[in-house]
Amino acid sequence: MDINATLIGESIAFFFFVFFCMKKVWPPILHAIEARQQEIEKGLAASEQGEKDLELAREKATAQLKEAKTQAAEIIDQAKKRATQLVDEETKRGHEEREKIMAQGHTEIEAERNRAKEDLRKQVSALAVMGAEKILERQIDAAIHSDILDKLVTEL
Amino acid sequence: MSSPEELTSGAYISHHLTNWQVSIGDHWFMVLNVDTLLWSITLGIVFLASFRSVAKKSTVGVPGKFQCAVEMIVEFVNRSVKETFHGKNDLIGPLALTIFMWILLMNMMDWVPVDWIGKIAEFIGGFMGVDPSHVYMKPVPTTDLNLTFALAFGVFFLIIFYSIKIKGVGGFIKELTTQPFGHPLLYPVNFVLETVTLLARPLSLALRLFGNLYAGELIFILIAMMGLFQLPIHFMWAVFHLLVIPLQAFIFMMLTIVYLSLAHEDH
Numbered sequence: 001m002d003i004n005a006t007l008i009g010e011s012i013a014f015f016f017f018v019f020f021c022m023k024k025v026w027p028p029i030l031h032a033i034e035a036r037q038q039e040i041e042k043g044l045a046a047s048e049q050g051e052k053d054l055e056l057a058r059e060k061a062t063a064q065l066k067e068a069k070t071q072a073a074e075i076i077d078q079a080k081k082r083a084t085q086l087v088d089e090e091t092k093r094g095h096e097e098r099e100k101i102m103a104q105g106h107t108e109i110e111a112e113r114n115r116a117k118e119d120l121r122k123q124v125s126a127l128a129v130m131g132a133e134k135i136l137e138r139q140i141d142a143a144i145h146s147d148i149l150d151k152l153v154t155e156l
Numbered sequence: 157m158s159s160p161e162e163l164t165s166g167a168y169i170s171h172h173l174t175n176w177q178v179s180i181g182d183h184w185f186m187v188l189n190v191d192t193l194l195w196s197i198t199l200g201i202v203f204l205a206s207f208r209s210v211a212k213k214s215t216v217g218v219p220g221k222f223q224c225a226v227e228m229i230v231e232f233v234n235r236s237v238k239e240t241f242h243g244k245n246d247l248i249g250p251l252a253l254t255i256f257m258w259i260l261l262m263n264m265m266d267w268v269p270v271d272w273i274g275k276i277a278e279f280i281g282g283f284m285g286v287d288p289s290h291v292y293m294k295p296v297p298t299t300d301l302n303l304t305f306a307l308a309f310g311v312f313f314l315i316i317f318y319s320i321k322i323k324g325v326g327g328f329i330k331e332l333t334t335q336p337f338g339h340p341l342l343y344p345v346n347f348v349l350e351t352v353t354l355l356a357r358p359l360s361l362a363l364r365l366f367g368n369l370y371a372g373e374l375i376f377i378l379i380a381m382m383g384l385f386q387l388p389i390h391f392m393w394a395v396f397h398l399l400v401i402p403l404q405a406f407i408f409m410m411l412t413i414v415y416l417s418l419a420h421e422d423h
Binding site: 002003004005006007008009010011013014015017018020021022024025026027028029030031032033035036039 | 177180181184185186187188189192193196197200203204207208210211212214215216217219226227230231234246247249250251253254258300301302303305306307309310
């Protein structure tokens with residue numbers, strides 16, 4: 001345990017080791033540690049932000065869903081109203097159409113009947129004239145007595 | 157201990173506490189403790205190589221298990237530095253890490269049972285034609301004063317270097333002379349007091365580490381001579397060193413940081 005030249009050898013070794021550690025060992029390891037710390041910090045912040053965003057999005061989605069539901073209900077309501085309205089309108093129009101068609105039919109029938117009546121009258125008057133001709137046999141002039149005949153026709 | 161009958165317990169202990177020394181000159185100083193150099197430099201390279209391998213492929217992404225362990229140590233040292241040292245200095249972090257890891261690894265050699273490495277060395281020495289009783293191998297480098305003083309002087313050199321760099325030569329001398337007494341007549345007294353304080357720092361760093369580990373190793377050697385009873389006692393002493401080994405490494409590192417932060421303080 002006496003002091004000797006080993007002291008110098010160990011001193012040289014010590015300084016060389018410290019120098020090597022300072023140049024080649026310490027900086028890269030510490031750099032990696034610090035970079036990773038930053039990365040973790042960033043990651044944590046990002047995850048927190050993500051959680052917040054998710055919460056926000058969820059709230060937004062719920063609000064939108066609610067709105068959509070009310071809108072849908074409104075639309076359905078409107079559609080129902082419109083449908084009843086349409087049905088009512090159509091029913092009304094149908095009724096009107098029927099009335100119109102029926103009225104038309106009635107007038108046509110009336111007109112037909114009048115024409116038939118006219119025909120009948122004419123034929124009856126002709127028959128009456130023919131009968132009168134046959135009864136009178138002679139001197140009766142159709143042209144002279146036509147006013148009497150017309151009067152007869154209107155009376156029919 | 158090739159032939160236990162020939163060795164007394166005193167010889168056994170001194171054999172275990174003697175360094176493998178190689179003379180490189182005529183002067184008494186020109187001697188190298190080869191075992192201290194071998195183990196300390198090997199462990200230093202183990203530390204640097206393992207940490208360098210992590211540093212080379214360190215990723216910002218998910219780290220592997222070994223990277224995690226290394227990063228935990230680096231983070232621990234970095235936190236210790238940041239809590240104590242408030243200036244900006246690129247050296248102090250790596251310095252603290254090197255001191256902590258190197259001393260920790262060297263102290264951990266204490267856990268290797270005292271005869272294992274010695275026996276292997278004796279076997280290799282015998283194989284190479286050396287008398288096994290003359291093969292010395294002390295595998296715990298921190299039980300060698302040369303190593304602890306080398307570390308302490310390194311730190312001391314940095315204390316002086318940064319004191320002068322931050323405060324200037326004048327500021328450093330002023331710091332040594334104008335405290336703690338304000339009167340100019342007492343400046344020489346101040347100088348003596350402050351110089352003793354300054355010199356006590358490396359001395360206490362070196363002797364604390366050496367004393368703790370040397371005593372621990374000595375007890376391990378004593379326990380190794382106890383026969384069968386050594387097993388539980390050795391276990392207990394090793395468990396106790398679970399505390400001593402990292403604590404001494406931590407104290408050395410922490411005091412280095414404190415001394416250097418004091419050197420950076422400008423009054």
